[in-house]
Amino acid sequence: MTEAKDRNQKRERTAKERENGAVTVAQLHEFDEIIDVRSEDEFAEDHIPGAVNLPVLNNAERVEVGTVYKQVSSFDAKKIGAGLVSANIARHLQRFQDRPREWRPLVYCWRGGGRSGALAHVLMQVGWRAGRLDGGYKAYRRTVIDELQVLPANFDWRVVCGMTGTGKSRLLRALREHGAQVLDLEELAAHRGSVLGNLPDAPQPPQKLFESRVWQALRQLDPARPVFVESESKKIGNLRVPEKLIDTMWASACVVIDAAMPVRVALLKEEYAHFLGDAKLLNTQLDCLRPLHGSAVIDAWQQMGITGEWDRLTEDLLVRHYDPAYTRAINAHYPLLSQAVHFDLVENSADAMDRLAARVMARIVQTPAVV
Incomplete structure (x- = not known):
């Protein structure tokens, strides 16, 4: 029973990842454009070659949200962050107005969580076949380290x-x-x-x-x-x-x-x-x-x-x-x-x-x- 339950849970996770557009580093070549939604400083330190930087929270905004998180509460930080992220995504969407329905963008952030998920979700709702890098930049960086060894x-x-x-x-x-x-x-x-x-x-x-x-x-x-x-x-x-x-x-x-x-x-x-x-x-x-x-x-x-x-x-x-x-x-x-x-x-x-x-x-x- 335990093994069957584990298999079912694994299938459910896989289906959920597919629904959310989660992909691996090995699939980078399948996409038309790679979008790094991290801040400018994070992007400058390293990024996937060929990626464009469209932050959903820029340097100053990250500091602002982080300060509220530490000094006030996570709830207040999320409220402020959600507004900033939404405004930035709305602005970024103007960049994509000429993209055809078949366009396949891949979005990533630090861990493949909230920041990339927010933009990927909106892009998918529009009708584009957007992907989100599972594990984000951290997964990409691990791949670089491992493959440079071989x-x-x-x-x-x-x-x-x-x-x-x-x-x-x-x-x-x-x-x-x-x-x-x-x-x-x-x-x-x-x-x-x-x-x-x-x-x-x-x-x-x-x-x-x-x-x-x-x-x-x-x-x-x-x-x-x-x-x-x-x-x-x-x-x-x-x-x-x-x-x-x-x-x-x-x-x-x-x-x-x-x-x-x-x-x-x-x-x-x-x-x-x-x-x-x-x-x-x-x-x-x-x-x-x-x-x-x-x-x-x-x-x-x-x-x-x-x-x-x-x-x-x-x-x-x-x-x-x-x-x-x-x-x-x-x-x-x-x-x-x-x-x-x-x-x-x-x-x-x-x-x-x-x-x-x-x-x-x-x-x-x-x-x-x-x-």
Whole structure:
């Protein structure tokens, strides 16, 4: 009797969830639009890739409702919250006036409860086939954490190595244009991975959002084809590369890009052009290297920046700082580096990079990885 009762209760729960539009993270692809009804701050910290933020309670309103809940009563808080939620949903509905009857929106909040349920209910009453993410953001986040532990091992990685200034990031973009599969971690992290790697007007995302971006990118890759990725350390700027991903990269086959010093200097002057017009910004970043190189060296580099001796400064940074640091790191973490195929970047030009990508594709994509 107990087992039969349990089965009946399970069927009733399933039917109720279906009626309420509850779906799982595995069903995200079934929907036309994903709506995050959490507050702006919650959304900024992390969200499902591609989601739009339409709060049913914004930052200030959440504080207001929370204060009433703590200082007065839950009943009064719910009364205030219900009014705010209703007004916000009414405003959000204006956004959906052009959606056809077949439109399928998925709504989620923190736990998949009241906030997402309120909007999902109204959308379903209109006649749209709305879904509500069961477990909300917390269920999504658990999926990201779990799948980042297993997804990296599914792919045949080809790690693009080379000294700073050999155009590794540019090569990834060129390979993508040639049809190769690419995971550009520095693009996802909004950082070039060095002390001067901050991108102008592009702050790094929070750690959780970075992990969501990586998760989304991995899910779009084909395990049957090689994936190119740039050699990285454990951190890109302030962000940590997911542990299983970096471990898998470190154990993968490598491709090395070589370039003469004049080519590297010319390329880096383009990559870091924002520093050429802002010596103050450059000197602030160079100050971070004082513990490694001492005040005399840093002062000399900063003076080169002030006087515009960019070729001399760039080469000196490469010879004294970047090349030794990169050599130590790459030799310590990539044991298959000695078996890598080498390619030369002969000049700093778009045509040269395109030709390099074509050579890499012709040689590497047809060659099984040696592990």
